[in-house]
Amino acid sequence: MTRKRYKSDEIVGNLRLADVLHGHGMAMGEGIRQLGINEVTFYRWRTNHTCGLSFRGRPQTTALPISGSSCMKATRPDSSVRI
Secondary structure, three states: OOOOOOOOHHHHHHHHHHHHHOOOOOOHHHHHHHHOHHHHHHHHHHHHHHOOEEEOOOOOOOOOOOOOOOOHHHHHOOOOOOO
């Protein structure tokens, strides 16, 4: 059986949907299972796709984005542009 590869917009959508389900009183683990993904996969996605923000949009105080992450690539100034 082949694995499904999720695109970034699908991942972010699943993260938001899990947050909505949790906000309506459903346990986080139950909401993740309802989406049809593994809890480990969900928490890895949350780590990789939130760009230094906590899951509910508040800045984290303890963790910084890793320099090679996609978040840093998106916010890094373009070195080829000169002012």
